[in-house]
Amino acid sequence: MFEYQKENKFFAQVTGMMEELCEQELIELGAVNTKIAYRGVYFEADTTALYRINYTSRMLSRVLAPLLTFYCDNQNVLIKAAENIAWEELFSVNKTFAISASVSNSKITNSLYASLCLKDGIADYFRAKFGKRPSVDTGNPDIRFNLHIEKDRAVISLDTSGESLHKRGYRLLAGEAPMQETLAAAIIRISKWNGDRPLLDCMCGSGTILAEALMHYCKIPAQKLRKQFGFYNLPEFDNTVWEELKKGYDKEIRPLAKGVVNGSDRSAEAIKVARENLSRLPFSDAIDLSCKSFQQIDKFENGTLITNPPYGIRLGKIAEVEVLYKELGDFIKQKCTGTSAFIYTGETGLRKHIGLKTTKRIPLANGKLEGVLLQIDSYEGSKKKVFED
Numbered sequence: 001m002f003e004y005q006k007e008n009k010f011f012a013q014v015t016g017m018m019e020e021l022c023e024q025e026l027i028e029l030g031a032v033n034t035k036i037a038y039r040g041v042y043f044e045a046d047t048t049a050l051y052r053i054n055y056t057s058r059m060l061s062r063v064l065a066p067l068l069t070f071y072c073d074n075q076n077v078l079i080k081a082a083e084n085i086a087w088e089e090l091f092s093v094n095k096t097f098a099i100s101a102s103v104s105n106s107k108i109t110n111s112l113y114a115s116l117c118l119k120d121g122i123a124d125y126f127r128a129k130f131g132k133r134p135s136v137d138t139g140n141p142d143i144r145f146n147l148h149i150e151k152d153r154a155v156i157s158l159d160t161s162g163e164s165l166h167k168r169g170y171r172l173l174a175g176e177a178p179m180q181e182t183l184a185a186a187i188i189r190i191s192k193w194n195g196d197r198p199l200l201d202c203m204c205g206s207g208t209i210l211a212e213a214l215m216h217y218c219k220i221p222a223q224k225l226r227k228q229f230g231f232y233n234l235p236e237f238d239n240t241v242w243e244e245l246k247k248g249y250d251k252e253i254r255p256l257a258k259g260v261v262n263g264s265d266r267s268a269e270a271i272k273v274a275r276e277n278l279s280r281l282p283f284s285d286a287i288d289l290s291c292k293s294f295q296q297i298d299k300f301e302n303g304t305l306i307t308n309p310p311y312g313i314r315l316g317k318i319a320e321v322e323v324l325y326k327e328l329g330d331f332i333k334q335k336c337t338g339t340s341a342f343i344y345t346g347e348t349g350l351r352k353h354i355g356l357k358t359t360k361r362i363p364l365a366n367g368k369l370e371g372v373l374l375q376i377d378s379y380e381g382s383k384k385k386v387f388e389d
Contacts, residue, residue, distance in 0.1 A: 025059055051245050
């Protein structure tokens with residue numbers, strides 16, 4: 001019996017700084033006995049909840065099912081442990097596999113070397129039992145495994161997600177420094193936008209925020225476009241339960257009315273890319289896309305503004321970026337009355353150039369880049385005092 005089967009315990013990998021948000025989402029999706037860890041959340045879940053989490057979570061990166069935990073201070077121990085796992089219960093010798101590994105504060109110091117040792121152990125197991133070994137395919141394997149070694153404590157897990165869950169399947173094209181899908185979903189959640197007010201991304205780039213807003217409002221499961229999950233390889237995988245759960249969520253999908261989700265960008269190429277990406281999602285024709293800079297927008301009132309302006313990586317010249325942020329602040333102050341603005345930047349020092357007082361500042365990471373989400377509420381009358389001089 002594998003470790004996860006004994007107590008239905010799993011580990012969700014998450015982007016840094018999103019642990020608490022992801023724990024809340026896990027609980028909503030049926031996880032119990034959650035415990036936050038560094039860049040992850042431990043949790044317990046039954047079979048149905050595991051399928052639901054993988055299919056509908058908007059913020060998790062991966063869900064791992066631990067197979068074996070053991071003390072590991074050298075490569076021989078790792079290879080020997082791998083030879084004692086019943087791999088044929090998870091995949092056949094004719095299937096391909098891949099291994100991702102991470103190590104910290106351990107005698108084995110190189111993650112690539114650790115993954116090669118585990119690969120050798122798996123190969124030795126199959127060769128001894130079946131006379132041949134399965135092939136490694138790092139691009140599109142039939143099954144993925146994860147090895148994590150910390151303080152000489154090793155955990156070998158099956159990746160129940162397969163591909164990272166941030167890969168929704170709609171974004172085949174991307175601009176420079178794109179926002180990760182899980183971060184866009186987290187920002188939409190933080191904004192509490194639910195479609196009762198119009199949403200605008202005035203620097204929409206390749207359309208990630210718009211796509212996540214569409215999926216959120218229309219109740220489209222985050223992995224609606226995915227064809228394969230890692231949990232298909234679990235020995236107890238129940239296709240009947242999976243199909244029934246999937247069918248139930250798909251029935252809840254609802255259309256999007258015109259004017260609810262809006263995007264603009266000064267780049268015609270960006271709008272073209274956004275339109276192409278969005279076309280892979282249902283109801284994307286209801287999204288209003290326009291090729292114009294935010295400076296050209298007459299007004300956007302009583303809505304929710306969510307955007308990810310350039311912060312040096314995409315423009316290169318910091319002086320230009322500072323001017324852009326000042327003009328964005330002017331736009332919010334002068335043309336966005338009654339609007340809550342959520343601005344994500346990877347360079348926290350740019351906040352001061354907006355020239356407006358922030359209601360909240362929430363640290364969030366975009367992949368490996370640490371940034372901050374700024375909330376600015378634009379009001380009329382007496383509430384104008386929220387603006388800084």
